[in-house]
Amino acid sequence: MAKTCLECNEKIIGRSDKKFCSDYCRNAYNNTINKDSKNLIRNINNRLRKNWRILETLNPEQKTKTTRTKLIQHGFDFNFFTSTYTTKAGTIYYFVYDQGYLPLEDEYYALVKRES
Template sequence: MQKTCLECNEKLIGRSDKKFCSDYCRNAYNNNINKDSKNLIRNINNRLRKNWRILETANTSGKTKTTRKKLTQEGFDFNYFTSIYTTKEGSIYYFVYDQGYLELENEYFLLVKRE
């Protein structure tokens, strides 16, 4: 039985478990499989990435305070986060990957970084 490349269907020569004829075909095949084929997923990932960058830029020391106004001026969207952590005292931290925030009084936020 003759095996063919999964990307270009060329005849494979070499190892019996070989799947691709070249690195180019291997990369092209995997890029096609792993691309974000849905705009929704791509847009959400872009929004999370932007929120993470904003938090990382604002929180240079690992723990700092800022205002809602400053975050929204940078384009932060409070609807997008990756996880929620609730403390024993009931405080709710919202995280975008390792960057998090806790809503305080008077439109202030405590920014933290999870180690």
């Protein structure tokens, strides 16, 4: 019985355990299968990257203060962050990779950079 490619249904020549006739068909098949999950991950990573760039732009000195309005004007989305850090006093810092922010009073935010 001749095996056929899972992507293009062409006859496969070669090893008995081959599933695809070429690298192109293998890549096309796997890209089709993983498309939905990759779109979700890509969109989240894009959002995180944008948030990181905003924090980096507004925090050139490694520690500064800004307003919620300024963050929102730049397109910052408070729903996307990579981790949190809780101090012994119970203060919660939100981090996007190494750039972080701390909500303060009157819609102000302290921006910090985590040391490596």
